[in-house]
Amino acid sequence: MSATPVHPHQHEEDDCGRVLTHLNDYIDDKLSPELCAELEAHLAQCENCRVVFDTLNQTLYLVHQLRETPPELPETVAYRLFAVMNLQQFIPKKKG
Amino acid sequence: MTGIEIDLDIYPDEASLLQGLKRGDPEACACMIKQYAPRVYAIAIRMVNDRDEAEEVLQETFISACKNINRFEGRSALGTWLHRIATNAALMHLRKRKNREVSLDAPVEMYGGDDVYREVKDWAFSPDDHAMNSETRDMLEKAISELPETLRTVFILREIEGYSTEETANILGISVSAAKVRLHRARLRLRQSLAPYFIQPA
Numbered sequence: 001m002s003a004t005p006v007h008p009h010q011h012e013e014d015d016c017g018r019v020l021t022h023l024n025d026y027i028d029d030k031l032s033p034e035l036c037a038e039l040e041a042h043l044a045q046c047e048n049c050r051v052v053f054d055t056l057n058q059t060l061y062l063v064h065q066l067r068e069t070p071p072e073l074p075e076t077v078a079y080r081l082f083a084v085m086n087l088q089q090f091i092p093k094k095k096g
Numbered sequence: 097m098t099g100i101e102i103d104l105d106i107y108p109d110e111a112s113l114l115q116g117l118k119r120g121d122p123e124a125c126a127c128m129i130k131q132y133a134p135r136v137y138a139i140a141i142r143m144v145n146d147r148d149e150a151e152e153v154l155q156e157t158f159i160s161a162c163k164n165i166n167r168f169e170g171r172s173a174l175g176t177w178l179h180r181i182a183t184n185a186a187l188m189h190l191r192k193r194k195n196r197e198v199s200l201d202a203p204v205e206m207y208g209g210d211d212v213y214r215e216v217k218d219w220a221f222s223p224d225d226h227a228m229n230s231e232t233r234d235m236l237e238k239a240i241s242e243l244p245e246t247l248r249t250v251f252i253l254r255e256i257e258g259y260s261t262e263e264t265a266n267i268l269g270i271s272v273s274a275a276k277v278r279l280h281r282a283r284l285r286l287r288q289s290l291a292p293y294f295i296q297p298a
Contacts, residue, residue, distance in 0.1 A: 081129060087125060089122070
């Protein structure tokens, strides 16, 4: 992002690089209003950067759903944990 | 943990569970484990990326928690405290590992790099199309597990465990700016590795 306005199809690769540098803070809502406006202006006219931004957001949307769906704790691992903690009385007896 | 024979209703709230834990009630310990072990195991397996080591982290976390329960002052939720113990235990494992490819303290690359615009494609994807089914979840977990360790630890703490960048830096013993750079690179690499799953055939 240069200090001067960037026009469609005329921006330099440096502008995209600078957008990328600030993308993290933008996603985390930690960018100053001035930089925010500059970045949004660039995104509006640079398809490549817009795609990176959109797909990054989609990636993080999915990742955040992992918070609610932890990997399954295998039953055998749980049983060994109870055994290590001297809590064998809570482990169901094997049938048969 | 459906097979464990303990009724979580014995301790209706965290305060009574804590009292039980501080008294050393086995039922309280069993309740704590039944309630929190899946999340603790999740942190462990994502951080250390190895089932056997994740199990060790799980056991160490609850052994440490029971041993130190009287030091727990209740400033945070019990779950948060356990997550912190698990995170530290997982990091200890990572630090002890020999023959690692990248040191935890290795310098990180700066912003940018060649993995960003290498393949800029739109994903013709909307979140509604991809509710978290098991296939999507497996794909995501695999992509995260394949991140380099320096990036993975920051990413997991920040994006999945929900710590702030400052907390993440503090937990890992790195500077805030290093945590930000690693997070940035982790996000972009993950985006890159997920691209093939989302690009619709022309």
